[in-house]
Amino acid sequence: MLNMSTAESSARSRAPWWFNLAGQLLEPWVRIRRDPAEPATLLQPGAPVCYVIERDGFSDALILERACREAGLPSPMQPLSGTRRKRSVFALARRDGWLFGRNRKRTPNEPLGQLVRSLEGDPERDIQIVPVSIYVGRAPNRESGWFSVLFSENWVMVGRFRRMLAMLLNGRDTVVHFSAPVSLRTVLNEAGDIRPERFARKIARVLRTHFRRIRAAVIGPDLSHRRTMVDAVLNAEPVRDAIAATAAKENISHAKAWRKAQGLVMEIAADYSHPVVRSVSFLLSNFWNKLYDGIAMHHFDKARAAAPGHEVVYVPCHRSHADYLLLSYQLHQAGVVVPHIAAGVNLNLPGIGPILRRGGAFFLRRSFKGNALYSVVFNEYLAQLIDRGVPIEYFIEGGRSRTGRLLAPRAGMLAMTVRAFLRAPRRPVLFQPVYIGYEKLMEGKSYAGELSGKPKEKESLIGLLRGLKVLRQRYGHVALNFGEPIELNPLLDAASADWRAATTDPDAKPEWLGRVVDDLADKIQININRAADVNPINLIALALLATPKHAMAENDLLAQIELMKALLEELPYSDRMTLTPMDPASVIAYGEQMGWIRRVRHPLGDVLVTEGEQAVLLSYFRNNVLHLTATAAWVACCFLNNRRMSRASVLRLGKIIYPFIQGELFLPWDADGFCAQLQATIDFFVRRGLLESNGEGRLLERGPGQDDAAYQLKVIARSLIQAFERYYITIAALVKNGPHTLTAAELENACTLTAQRLALLNELSAPEFFDKALFRGFIQKLRESRIVWTDEAGKLDYDTALEVMVRDARVILAREVRHSILKITPGGDGEKEAPAPAPEADHLPADVSSEALHERHVRAEHEAHAHHTAAAESKDSETPGP
Incomplete structure (x- = not known):
């Protein structure tokens, strides 16, 4: 080892005066940490030292010279003894230009060739090559400014101007990593008779691999697909075949078809940048603080524990443009790799698209139809993402929900994911559902407008700038709940014992694949709903929107919120559901603070009300959690127009209606499980005094209409009653028009028009009531159940079970509602309703004994298509008439 003063004077005497001057000017801005702290112990005594650095650069040379001087190592600026080289250092890559010049890689074969030739003719001579990695601003801490993070170390070989800024901003966080020296003589002897030129290329490849490994360990893996994946995609066999097919089909040259494919990859591919992600995280910290009062993550530890060893695919619900920013930000803050997000190409806006791309967004078109090359390239x-274990995020709903409910899944991305795994099943795939709950939405008004018939506004930079006014508002709290993860392998095992055989043919489409994808989509939506967060706004919406004028006395609202909280606490929907800890009074106060409700002072007691546009927007947050109260709402619906019903009838009718509620709300139970939930809910209502149980629990009765318990049941029931009204509109329209009359599209349109008119006549504040997608989903469920089917002419025919459903509807829907729907619904010859249903214990006089009630119920179950008893009409005015 050289003496420190000797090494310093030797280095400075051999370096040009301007180099020494630049080193002195740079010294105050740079603080070097050597790794290892004493690299001189790595060197072999006696052999000349030649340093190799990853990238050429003036600042890197200054840093290396100073690091060697401080460590007592030979200077990189001195000539390499025994060779013609004037310096004892060379770089694997060099750049052209000065300030903003583009990068150009040049092979290091020339200096390596010189070193190899210098050893020829002298078998005792050796040169030790020391790889040195230099990182400026490796990982600024969170207290650093975001500008510093922007210029931190990454995988891109930046120009001199950016490197100078990095030195000024992050020079005090500089790491110089010295690797163990490589004996050039030893490697040359092991290579045998290989030619010097080929040997130099081999050494260069080994050094590049070494530097990449060190850089990945220090700053993380290289996730920039523009460098590491574009070539891989273009060189893949399916893409090469698609390029050849495109050239032949379009009668263009192969080179032109290749450039076309390259353009598609560049349109799609993310350009992930660590500095940009860290910079955006700094910016978002301030943004979220101005926008939200807090962001909470629940069950994240469970998600983190399940992820190792898997290819993780995040599948959150989609309710706002803020979804992907929030999830990525929270994952980054938690120290988890930010996923690559599938974004619609409509978001690739000038100025915004490049930032999203560097944050991990990859873009896809809305449709792949008519573009076979694009489809192959995207697949x-x-x-390639899945094969490399890159975490991914996409929204299987296909777009943002305008109603607050989960949308029917679009399984295209899921199908591509499953097929990509089947092609190379090296790492098991784990789907991670995420529920995102808001208390106010930035897009709320536009959603309401779109559901009312206004066209969707196309994304644009001007629209984005106009939308910045939303930043002046506060949007409450946000919750990110991580649901139960779903592993792909068990689903494949259940579908086919020999599914691994499908991996041998990349173009194979086994018949069970569609079933696996559909099951996977349903499980994801179910697990998102199971992880719901119930916030104060959800509770207020469930209560207030169930009243005709969206107003409640304060005491009634307090009691209703307390009841809903007790229901969710005693009968939790799942172990991943979360519920606000606020008491009812605090919930109301918070709703007033957020501007959702208004207090009207009155001597007999204050009234809380939500009005006009606020009521419409509030329906979004009711729909977020509608599935949590589905069983309670069904039981309550049975007593909207009936004082008494048998428990068996509640369960029987529940089983009939359940497939349709399940399809709309993505409920987790099978039919028997739903009945078990109904039983538990009935017992809860009995404990709370909302229902009275007679006849050894076989018969149920509610109080009179003016009773508080009846009022609470009515509020719960009305959260779901609009779904049954939509069902009745659909089946009534079909029955009224008759079989072989309407196509599915015509029925959907007729139902939508009927619902719109009914909403106008009744001043409904729920625009999802006439949402086409909900009618389309119900019609599809009828077809899947073979209650409705399409004839040879494309018209709908139906089973007699549909007419039975019309008759059963009178148990739930009031007579005036049914008649209004029949009057408005187009088609048919009038307003005649279907015959009355079979007599049941649902409609019974008040003076009948419980034994007689049970006897009548048993008899009613075996009598079909009879009329209601006259006693039911005369004794209980609340029972619906014929």
């Missing part, structure tokens, strides 16, 4: 890009 291959997704397959």
Whole structure:
């Protein structure tokens, strides 16, 4: 080892005066940490030292010279003894230009060739090559400014101007990593008779691999697909075949078709940048603080524990443009790799698209139809992501929900993910559902407008700038709840014992694949709903929107919120559901503070009300959690127009209606499980005094209409009653028009028009009541159940079970509602309703004994298509008439 003063004077005497001057000017801005702290112990005594650095750069040379001087190592600026080289250092990559010049890689074969030739003719001579990695601003801490993070170390070989800024901003966080020296003589002897030129290329490849490994360990893996994946996609066999097919089909040259494919990859591919992600995280910290009062993550530890060893695919619900920013931000803050997000190409706006791309967004078109090359290229890009274990995020709903409910899944991305895994099943795939709950939405008004018929406003930079006014508002709290993860392998095992055989043919489409994808989509939506967060606004919406004028006396609202909280606490929907800890009074106060409700002072007691547009917007937050109260709402619905019903009838009718509620709300139970939930809910209502149980629990009765318990049941029931009204509109329209009359599209349109008119006549504040997608989903469920089917002419025919459903509807829907729907619904010859249903214990006089009631119920179950008893009409005015 050289003496420190000797090494310092030797280095400075051999370096040009301007180099020494630049080193002195740079010294105050740079603080070097050597790794290892004493690299001189790595060197072999006696052999000349030649340093190799990853990238050429003036600042890197200054840092290396200073690090060697401080460590007592030979200077990189001195000539390399025994060779013609004037310096004892060379770089693997060099750049052209000065300030903003573009990068250009040049092979290091020339200096390596010189070193190899210098050893020829002298078998005792050796040169030790020391790889040195230099990182400026490796990982600024969170207290650093975001500008510093922007210029931190990454995988891109930046120009001199950016490197200078990095030195000024992050120079005090500089790491110089010295690797163990490589004996050039030893490697040359092991290579045998290999030619010097080929030997130099081999050494260069080894050094590049070494530097990449060190850089990945220090700053994380290289996730920039523009460098590491574009070539892989274009060189994949399916893409090469698609390029050849495109050239032949379009009668263009192969080179032109290749450039076309390259353009598609560049349109799709993310350009992930660590500095940009860290910079955006700094910016978002201030943004969220101005926008939200807090962001909470629940069950994240469970998600983190399940992830190792898996390819993780995040599948959150989609309710706002803020969804993907929030999830990525929270994952980054938690120290988890930010996923690559599938974003619609409509978001690739000038100025915004490049930032999203560097944050991990990859873009896809809304439709792949008519573009076979695009489809192959996108599938291959997704397959490369999965094969490399890059975490992914996409929304299987296909777009943002305008109603607050989960949308029917669009399984395209899921199908591509499953097929990519089947092609190379090296790492098991784990789907991670995420529920995102808001207390106010930035897009709320536009959603209400779109549901009312206004066209969706196309995304644009001007629209984005106009939308910045939303930043002047506060949007409450946000919750990110991580649901139960779903592993792909068990689903494949259940579908086919030999599914691994499908991996041998990348183009194979086994018949069970569609079933697996559909089951997977349903499980994801179910697990998102199971992880729901119930916030104060959800509770207020469930209560207030169930009243005709969206107003409640304060005491009634307090009691209703307390009841809903007790229901969710005693009968939790799942172990991943979360519920606000606020008491009812605090919930109301918070709703006033957020501007959702208004207090009207009155001597007999204050009234809380939500009005006009606020009521419409509030329906979104009721729909977020509607599934949590589905069983309670069904039981309550049975007593909207009936004082008494048998428990068996509640369960029987529940089983009939359940497939349709399940399809709309993505409920987790099978039919028997739903009945078990109904039983538990009935017992809860009995404990709370909302229902009275007679006849050894076989018969149920509610209080009179003016009773508080009846009022609470009515509020619960009305959260779901609009779904049954939609069902009745659909089946009534079909029955009224008759079989072989309407196509599915015509029925959907007729139902939508009927619902719109009914909403106008009744001043409904729920625009999802006439949402086409909900009618389409119900019609599809009828077809899946073979209650409705399409004839040879494309018209709908139906089973007699549909007419039975019309008759059963009178148990739930009031007579005036049914008649209004029949009057408005187009088609048919009038307003005649279907015959009355079979007599049941649902409609019974008040003076009948419980034994007689049970006897009548048993008899009623075996009598079909009879009329209601006259006693039911005369004794209980609340029972619906014929």
